[in-house]
Amino acid sequence: xxxxxxxxxxxxxxxxRPTGPLHLGHYCGSLRNRVALQHGHDQFVLIADAQxxxxxxxxxxHITRHVHEVALDYxxxxxxxxxxxxxxxxxxxxxxxxxxxxxNLVTVARLERNPTIKEEIQVRGFGRDIPAGFxxxxxxxxxxxxxxxxxxxxxxxxxxxxxxxxNEIVRRLNRQVGHTLLPEARALIPxxxxxxxxxxxxKMSKSQGxxxxxxxxxxxxxxxxxxxxxxxxxxxxxxxGRVEGNVVFTYxxxxxxxxxxVHELKAHYRRGxxxxxxxxxxxxxxxxxxxxxxRERRTAWADRPDDVRDILRDGTRRARGVTxxxxxxVKDALGLYRVGR
Amino acid sequence: xxxxxxxxxxxxxxxxRPTGPLHLGHYCGSLRNRVALQHGHDQFVLIADAQxxxxxxxxxxHITRHVHEVALDYxxxxxxxxxxxxxxxxxxxxxxxxxxxxxNLVTVARLERNPTIKEEIQVRGFGRDIPAGFxxxxxxxxxxxxxxxxxxxxxxxxxxxxxxxxNEIVRRLNRQVGHTLLPEARALIPxxxxxxxxxxxxKMSKSQGxxxxxxxxxxxxxxxxxxxxxxxxxxxxxxxGRVEGNVVFTYxxxxxxxxxxVHELKAHYRRGxxxxxxxxxxxxxxxxxxxxxxRERRTAWADRPDDVRDILRDGTRRARGVTxxxxxxVKDALGLYRVGR
Numbered sequence: 095x096x097x098x099x100x101x102x103x104x105x106x107x108x109x110x111r112p113t114g115p116l117h118l119g120h121y122c123g124s125l126r127n128r129v130a131l132q133h134g135h136d137q138f139v140l141i142a143d144a145q146x147x148x149x150x151x152x153x154x155x156h157i158t159r160h161v162h163e164v165a166l167d168y169x170x171x172x173x174x175x176x177x178x179x180x181x182x183x184x185x186x187x188x189x190x191x192x193x194x195x196x197x198n199l200v201t202v203a204r205l206e207r208n209p210t211i212k213e214e215i216q217v218r219g220f221g222r223d224i225p226a227g228f229x230x231x232x233x234x235x236x237x238x239x240x241x242x243x244x245x246x247x248x249x250x251x252x253x254x255x256x257x258x259x260x261n262e263i264v265r266r267l268n269r270q271v272g273h274t275l276l277p278e279a280r281a282l283i284p285x286x287x288x289x290x291x292x293x294x295x296x297k298m299s300k301s302q303g304x305x306x307x308x309x310x311x312x313x314x315x316x317x318x319x320x321x322x323x324x325x326x327x328x329x330x331x332x333x334x335g336r337v338e339g340n341v342v343f344t345y346x347x348x349x350x351x352x353x354x355x356v357h358e359l360k361a362h363y364r365r366g367x368x369x370x371x372x373x374x375x376x377x378x379x380x381x382x383x384x385x386x387x388x389r390e391r392r393t394a395w396a397d398r399p400d401d402v403r404d405i406l407r408d409g410t411r412r413a414r415g416v417t418x419x420x421x422x423x424v425k426d427a428l429g430l431y432r433v434g435r
Numbered sequence: 436x437x438x439x440x441x442x443x444x445x446x447x448x449x450x451x452r453p454t455g456p457l458h459l460g461h462y463c464g465s466l467r468n469r470v471a472l473q474h475g476h477d478q479f480v481l482i483a484d485a486q487x488x489x490x491x492x493x494x495x496x497h498i499t500r501h502v503h504e505v506a507l508d509y510x511x512x513x514x515x516x517x518x519x520x521x522x523x524x525x526x527x528x529x530x531x532x533x534x535x536x537x538x539n540l541v542t543v544a545r546l547e548r549n550p551t552i553k554e555e556i557q558v559r560g561f562g563r564d565i566p567a568g569f570x571x572x573x574x575x576x577x578x579x580x581x582x583x584x585x586x587x588x589x590x591x592x593x594x595x596x597x598x599x600x601x602n603e604i605v606r607r608l609n610r611q612v613g614h615t616l617l618p619e620a621r622a623l624i625p626x627x628x629x630x631x632x633x634x635x636x637x638k639m640s641k642s643q644g645x646x647x648x649x650x651x652x653x654x655x656x657x658x659x660x661x662x663x664x665x666x667x668x669x670x671x672x673x674x675x676g677r678v679e680g681n682v683v684f685t686y687x688x689x690x691x692x693x694x695x696x697v698h699e700l701k702a703h704y705r706r707g708x709x710x711x712x713x714x715x716x717x718x719x720x721x722x723x724x725x726x727x728x729x730r731e732r733r734t735a736w737a738d739r740p741d742d743v744r745d746i747l748r749d750g751t752r753r754a755r756g757v758t759x760x761x762x763x764x765v766k767d768a769l770g771l772y773r774v775g776r
Contacts, residue, residue, distance in 0.1 A: 155770045158771055190535045193535065225540070225541065270492075430498075431498075
């Protein structure tokens with residue numbers, strides 16, 4: 095369910111690395127929240143292609159193609175460019191300038207202690223051969239957040255250190271200039287948590303082959319549900335079954351709008367007499383109903399590439415104004431030498 | 436004596452961190468070379484305030500004041516804004532954008548192995564608390580050199596690793612895009628080497644209190660020569676004296692235009708019968724003759740602050756065109772997503 099924001103004046107910054115098609119995990123954890131939050135908040139969604147390059151430097155073409163694909167995913171789920179500013183990171187030079195200033199306010203030791211970085215270094219097997227840009231990306235994220243003067247940043251629970259790092263830098267800068275030049279940000283952690291993969295593993299991820307793309311066809315949805323992980327000990331329909339860790343129920347919890355029916359199905363499954371096939375048939379319907387209109391809107395936008403480009407151009411233009419103004423304010427507050435244009 | 440360049444088509448990039456007034460060491464090692472090289476080369480001189488902030492983040496006001504002071508020093512020694520483009524680093528966003536792209540092409544391990552960085556970490560006593568910006572500054576320098584498409588970079592012998600690092604990045608980028616997108620650079624190491632401090636220590640440095648500023652008054656010059664380190668064993672005029680390591684002779688070698696007389700003085704000093712006072716009197720004259728017109732030109736420019744600002748504005752504007760064009764070429768070659776303006 096969408097995370098609730100309590101601050102109507104909040105500026106929200108969120109975004110994605112354009113490394114592949116967005117999937118149901120993104121929808122559950124963030125995309126549908128953005129659709130809800132865009133009403134009554136100033137929301138910026140950043141397509142973080144520059145950040146994606148920090149560990150994909152050799153494959154910039156792949157990243158570039160997915161800028162457009164991710165924009166299609168956004169429009170498909172109902173992120174409305176009239177309500178949300180969708181923008182492209184690499185086209186916002188103020189973010190780089192602010193990153194460079196912020197890098198002087200953080201020690202290398204502090205970056206290496208960042209739990210997110212530590213974990214990702216391990217997952218990616220970088221060791222000491224970590225690209226310098228990757229080590230520094232939490233500082234670039236801090237610059238993103240600060241540049242938009244974002245006060246609310248929807249992130250997964252594992253990404254909370256990013257906000258801590260941002261606020262450390264912001265406080266140090268504010269202390270140095272003697273006033274609250276930049277606001278601190280607050281993490282907005284979705285209540286629903288991270289969606290498991292269709293195979294039952296903790297994280298849905300394209301690279302692990304356990305994801306269901308937002309653009310999935312009906313057949314792909316049916317196939318995914320068919321092979322979905324349930325309760326391995328639930329051998330006969332009459333056996334009592336486990337609901338916890340049973341991906342089919344996890345997904346019903348996440349996506350079935352009829353909470354009462356899900357509640358009843360769980361009770362029935364637990365006491366026995368409800369087969370996997372019946373529960374899967376319900377989930378299949380729920381997912382087809384959810385994804386069919388998304389896929390249709392996606393196809394319609396895909397047929398209008400110039401309009402999508404215009405949306406990114408206009409959003410980026412607006413973002414350029416906002417981020418440039420913050421950069422100028424920071425430069426002025428630090429008293430940097432100012433050369434006329 | 437000025438280093439000789441052998442490539443008339445070369446683009447030269449050089450510059451200084453504006454951390455304090457430039458002194459005789461800068462004049463000997465680089466400034467007078469620039470005055471010579473500006474004829475027949477496309478020369479850019481970068482006032483590296485952004486780089487100075489990497490280890491002076493707390494004192495941006497000090498750096499900013501010295502942007503103007505360093506510009507005065509340049510104009511005073513005869514760097515001619517009609518022949519040399521003088522520009523301010525922090526006003527060139529393309530340098531930051533290129534730095535961010537380059538950071539993805541270098542590993543943290545490689546940065547930590549940089550001998551210049553290793554030494555400076557030690558000298559500054561940073562340890563693991565080195566600012567991230569300081570660790571990354573060789574990448575920023577590589578971006579500077581690449582952005583200006585510089586092929587010739589006058590540096591001290593100890594700064595050669597900077598050029599190596601630049602060329603590693605340039606080669607990696609050229610390999611990735613499949614053609615020579617950016618030129619490699621060559622270090623131009625001055626023949627004269629580094630000027631010793633007036634106290635005989637290897638390096639003239641304001642922080643060590645053994646420097647003679649270009650703006651020094653006649654009295655300050657006389658006082659510096661008076662207390663200058665000679666040969667501690669040369670007690671009486673009749674004693675034979677040592678010329679090696681004798682700072683007075685080092686300076687005569689560096690600045691006395693009359694080579695023959697210096698040669699004779701050395702021979703006389705070695706065999707005995709020439710007093711320190713006499714040699715110092717000659718050096719005093721040489722330095723007064725050298726520095727008086729520099730100081731006068733400096734005072735004249737200092738009286739025209741708006742003209743100095745205009746020179747920096749015009750130079751930075753030209754530099755903006757050059758560096759922005761390089762950045763666009765790199766982005767196009769990497770196929771980054773292009774948002775219209």
